[in-house]
Amino acid sequence: MTASSYSFAATICSLATRSRSPRQSSPPPNLRLTLRPAGQSPILRSIRPIASPSGNKHTHKIKAAAAEMATEKGKGNVQVYDTEEDLSVSLAKYTAELSEKYAKERGAFTVVLSGGSLIKSLRKLVEPPYIGSVEWSKWHVFWVDERVVPKDHPDSNYLLAYEGLLSKVPVLPGNVYAINDALSAEAAADDYETCVKHLVKNKIIDQSEANGFPKFDLMLLGMGPDGHVASLFPGHPHLEENKQWITYVKDSPKPPPERITFTFPVINSSANIALVVAGSGKAHPVHVALGDGQSPDLLPVQMVSPEGELTWFLDKQAASKL
Ligand SMILES: O=C(O)[C@H](O)[C@@H](O)[C@H](O)[C@H](O)COP(=O)(O)O
Numbered sequence: 498m499t500a501s502s503y504s505f506a507a508t509i510c511s512l513a514t515r516s517r518s519p520r521q522s523s524p525p526p527n528l529r530l531t532l533r534p535a536g537q538s539p540i541l542r543s544i545r546p547i548a549s550p551s552g553n554k555h556t557h558k559i560k561a562a563a564a565e566m567a568t569e570k571g572k573g574n575v576q577v578y579d580t581e582e583d584l585s586v587s588l589a590k591y592t593a594e595l596s597e598k599y600a601k602e603r604g605a606f607t608v609v610l611s612g613g614s615l616i617k618s619l620r621k622l623v624e625p626p627y628i629g630s631v632e633w634s635k636w637h638v639f640w641v642d643e644r645v646v647p648k649d650h651p652d653s654n655y656l657l658a659y660e661g662l663l664s665k666v667p668v669l670p671g672n673v674y675a676i677n678d679a680l681s682a683e684a685a686a687d688d689y690e691t692c693v694k695h696l697v698k699n700k701i702i703d704q705s706e707a708n709g710f711p712k713f714d715l716m717l718l719g720m721g722p723d724g725h726v727a728s729l730f731p732g733h734p735h736l737e738e739n740k741q742w743i744t745y746v747k748d749s750p751k752p753p754p755e756r757i758t759f760t761f762p763v764i765n766s767s768a769n770i771a772l773v774v775a776g777s778g779k780a781h782p783v784h785v786a787l788g789d790g791q792s793p794d795l796l797p798v799q800m801v802s803p804e805g806e807l808t809w810f811l812d813k814q815a816a817s818k819l
Contacts (some may be wrong), residue, residue: 507648507655507675508692511744521620525814551780575787575809577816581618583776584810587766588773589806592715594624595769599714600635607714609759609767610630610638611727612654615719616661618773623665627665633667637701639674641716641764644683645755652753676757682745686757690743703768705804710766711742712804718764720774721751724782724796728758731794735760761800768805772798775812783811784818 562569592608599606610616621627644652645754648659655675663673674692676685693711696702703712728746729736735744738760746756764770774783784790786798787809801807 498761498792507673508671509675509677544569551712553601555650574807575811575816577811577813577819578815581812583585584773584775584792584812585618585621587812588618588771589624589627591771591810592619592622592717593627596631600632600770603703603714604635605637605701605714606632606635607637607639609641609643609713609716610654610658610662611717611719612644612657613719613721613774614775615717616657618775619717623662628666631666634669634672636668637674637696638663638668639713640676641718641726643676643685643689643755643760644753645678645685645757645780646753653678659781675761682747682755682757686741686743686745690741693742705766707804708766709761710762712766712768713763714767715769715771716764716767716803718770718772718801720772720782720798722778722782723750724785724792724798725751726772726801727764728756728796729797729800731760731796736797736800738762765800765803767803770803770805770807771810772801772807773810774815777814778818779815780818783815788819790818 515538520768576587578587596606596608600807622631638658640654643654644650646652649656650656671706674689674696678685678690693702697704697711703714704710705712720726723731725731728749728751730750733746735746735758738744739762741760741762743757744760746754746758748754781790782792782796782798785792785796
């Protein structure tokens with residue numbers, strides 16, 4: 498592949514040098530689950546509360562093709578699909594509905610992508626009816642994390658999204674905010690944060706009234722087999738970052754090592770988060786996050802607790818231990 502194959506011109510935010518404040522720690526929010534009445538959708542049926550301390554293990558089994566549960570706060574739900582194909586159909590509908598809502602309400606829809614298998618799970622968006630019905634010109638596209646590599650590098654999350662989604666829909670190139678890949682990881686994180694600050698100031702990105710962090714309309718998160726989300730890995734000090742909006746990693750356990758990533762305060766200020774998880778390799782962290790599975794350390798995915806709505810999109814294999 499050559500760089501000339503990529504005609505899609507993303508906006509690259511300009512470098513701004515500024516000092517970074519020292520890290521401070523804060524206790525992670527816990528995701529605790531209780532039962533909510535069954536969903537209205539015909540494909541959804543209720544299951545018993547998976548977090549019940551006295552519950553019989555057999556009652557925790559998912560008995561339907563799809564199930565819905567809710568957090569204690571009544572925000573967020575867990576949807577389990579028979580197949581990843583079913584999951585992708587539902588994910589496209591969910592994303593298109595949020596796009597319509599925010600395009601109408603705010604005149605813009607701010608969407609944050611992950612890398613990994615998420616992009617493949619968004620494939621139905623580039624098919625009818627969504628390819629024609631979504632107001633793509635209202636989309637503003639960001640990355641929750643990016644590998645610090647050139648945009649035409651096979652490891653680039655930008656390239657992955659470009660090939661799987663952005664090159665197939667009429668999103669405005671000026672509304673796609675890629676990292677500046679000419680910079681070091683630290684400078685690219687600074688630069689991307691400056692870009693996001695500018696867009697908050699211009700009201701393209703909403704802002705949390707509670708804490709002033711950017712409030713993206715939709716954050717689409719994948720999860721690794723170790724329970725990481727974005728480039729926030731188990732046991733890493735950046736899990737406790739509570740000042741910076743965007744930070745950097747030079748020692749990612751998942752290659753490539755150099756990345757930038759949104760921090761938890763930004764992730765958790767989102768209006769909507771979709772956690773999209775498929776495959777049996779993810780069953781253990783799903784069990785820890787949503788059921789009674791054990792982990793010696795708090796998993797990053799357990800720290801996902803948005804100001805708005807959290808929706809889990811699981812396939813049966815990922816939910817097999819619940
Ligand atoms: O750049 C990255 O590595 C991703 O953004 C990362 O956070 C991803 O979402 C998870 O690792 C899940 O990836 P998979 O879905 O491919 O397992």
